[in-house]
Amino acid sequence: MLRLTELTLPLHHAQEALPAAICKRLRISPRELIRHVVARRAHDARDKTNIKLIYSVDVNVKDESAVLARFRKDRNVQQTPNTSYKFIMQAPAGVKRPVVVGAGPCGLFVGLVLAQMGFRPIILDRGKVVRERTKDTWDLWRRGVLHPESNVQFGEGGAGTFSDGKLYSRIKDPRHLDRKVLTEFVKAGAPPEILTEAHPHIGTFRLVTMVESLRETIEGLGGEYRWQHKVDGLDIKTDGSGERCIQGVHLSDGEYIEADRVILAVGHSARDTFAMLHAAGVHVEAKPFSIGVRIEHPQSWIDTSRFGADAGNPILGAAEYHISHHCKNGRTVYSFCMCPGGTVVAATSEEGRVATNGMSQYSRNERNANSGFVVAIDPARDYPGDPLAGLAFQRHWESLAYVAGGSNYRAPAQRVGDFLAGRPSTALGSVVPSYRPGVTPTDLAQCLPDFAVEAMREAIPVFGRQIKGYDHPDVVMTGVETRTSSPVRFTRGDDLQSLNTRGLFPAGEGAGYAGGILSAAVDGIKVAEAVAQSLKP
Incomplete structure (x- = not known):
């Protein structure tokens, strides 16, 4: 089979x-195309x-070798690549069960691939199963009641469950691990x-059922989930050569689980876990992230701006944008995690704080488009010296x-016209904000x-x-957007183990090695393989 691109x-x-x-x-006749x-x-x-429209097409022709020789x-014009996934090994007999901490996209695929290799992983998560977690999340959105261990950030599916469900990234992987992720989805x-779509997405409602299905697959292969099991300590010993080695994990309820291979897939908002790891001496460094707001426009404005007379064409779907600007003060401003036809959601995981994010359903048919409108932060410039200062x-x-x-978990909001003029908003205009439990018109400059x-x-x-x-004056900005990515990186070596703790595998977005559902899942596959590889002589 041939792959014809562009x-x-x-x-x-x-x-x-x-x-x-x-x-x-291909300069062939129609009868030569099978x-x-x-x-x-x-x-x-x-x-x-x-x-x-730009297509990549796999074709069967009568004389493939002749076509390849011609091109x-x-x-x-190349042979179609083999994108099938090949497992690197099967679990040896008697091996200790690896422990996966976190059930987001990364932890999900660590668990899945380990289970498919026969390792029967134990997956711990501080939150709840996705259906219960969804109810708790709606408590915040509808009633302003936060559940600190069960919300947009914590629980089955991770932060990606309440997002646009984008399934594309800029990673270039010759092994096509992204294809493994999409195929499993x-x-x-x-x-x-x-x-087949160049920019695939799923949306929250479909993600919920998919996460449940993947959990059933993992459990059917011998994996085990334990919900509302928060890891609050590591058991680390130093061997005869002076090397730090993981021995197990301590849970907040007093339970201890012995393990010589622990995967940390905790997500970008597990701040208490970051502090615990730092106190335990796990190597960590500050990492750049961004701060800003969510900005909302009517989706029809974006469609018309991008597609003109073809706005609304079902093949094109809801229009997206990706924009950036390097400012005079040396800062870069850019759009982040754009959600066509979506809503702005309350994404805090800590009491007494407000954080925003964006979410879309598969249909992307809500009134507004929203995206992060954020400014890049440099740790060396903005909070030097302390790896946890972010x-x-x-x-x-x-x-x-x-x-x-x-x-009361309402979010501060401001009209663009007022923000540019440097005055507080006292009312909103024609663009209706989607954030729940609601917004308070004010001056975003104060936060x-x-x-x-x-x-x-x-x-x-x-x-x-x-x-x-x-830049229409009635466009709404809702603050604040702070969870663009993890503010830390738990440094790891070429074997994907912690730089200074053998058997500890930092993984995914929380560890600073991914950004989004697809890249986190791909990193999860790589870490699962690294766990298996570490067992080889």
Whole structure:
């Protein structure tokens, strides 16, 4: 089978145009084309008056060797790559069960791959199963009641469950581990289109059922889940050579679990766990992240700005954007985790603090688009010296946002026109904010660093020239967005074990090695393989 890439057709092409284009590109007759399957489809809307679809297609032809010889110097005509996943080993007899801490996307795929290799992992999570967790999350959104151990951040599925469900990243993996993730998702109930769309997504409701299905698979292979089991200590011993080695984990209820291989997939908001690991001497360093707000526009404005007359075309779906600007004060402002047709959600995990995030359903048919509108932070510049200083930085601004919102988990919000003019908002305009349990019009400058406010005020008009309506005075900004990524990195070596603690495997977004569902899941597969590899002589 051959893989033909960069095949371009008009948005409104007829069904028969694709096989005709394949034959034309390969210089073969229609009778020589046996079959074709779309491997990937993207769109190019840089010219919104002439939007194009870009295909990668797998084809069977009568004389494959002749076609390959004819295009041997053409990178867009190659043999179809083998993307099937191959396990590196099966668990040896008598091996201790590995312990996975965290049941988000990373922990889920660590557990899945370990289970598929026969390791029967024990998966611990401080939160609850996804259905109970969803009810607890709605308590905050509907009634302003926070459950500190069961919320957007903690529980089965991790933070990615309450998100847009994006399943793409910039990772380049010659082993196609991302394909393994997508294939497992489809087996668990995701729409098959995620295997072909250039920017696949799932949405929260579908993620819930998929997470449950993957849990059943892991349990069917001998894996074991333990809910509301919070790890609050490590048992680390020093061997005869002076090397620190993990021996087990202590739980908050007093239980002890012996383990010589522990995977830390705790997510980017497990601040108390970060502090515990630091106190235990696990090597950690500060990592950049960002701070800002969620900004909301009517989705129809974004669609029209991006797609022109083709706005609303079902092939294109709800329009997205990715924009950035380097400011005069040396800061970079950029859009983050854009959620087309979605809602802004309360994402705090600590009492007395407000943090926001974005979420979409698979349909992406809510009234507004939202995205993070954030400013990059540099630890060396903004909080040097202490590897955990980023946690205190986040907490400081989240606490101020809680007060600015009314000290009841309502979020502070401001019209763009007021923000640019430097005056508090006393009312909102035509753009209706989606955040629940509600917003309080105010001045966002009181809960953001001065450098961020300065940079955001410079960037808004710039983005307005790129996306019509972006800087409309009634556009709503809701604060604060602080959980863009983990503020720490638990440094690991080439064997993916902690730099100074053998048998401890930091993994995923919380450890500083991923950003989003797909990259976290891929890192989980790599760490599962590293655990297996560590057992080989």
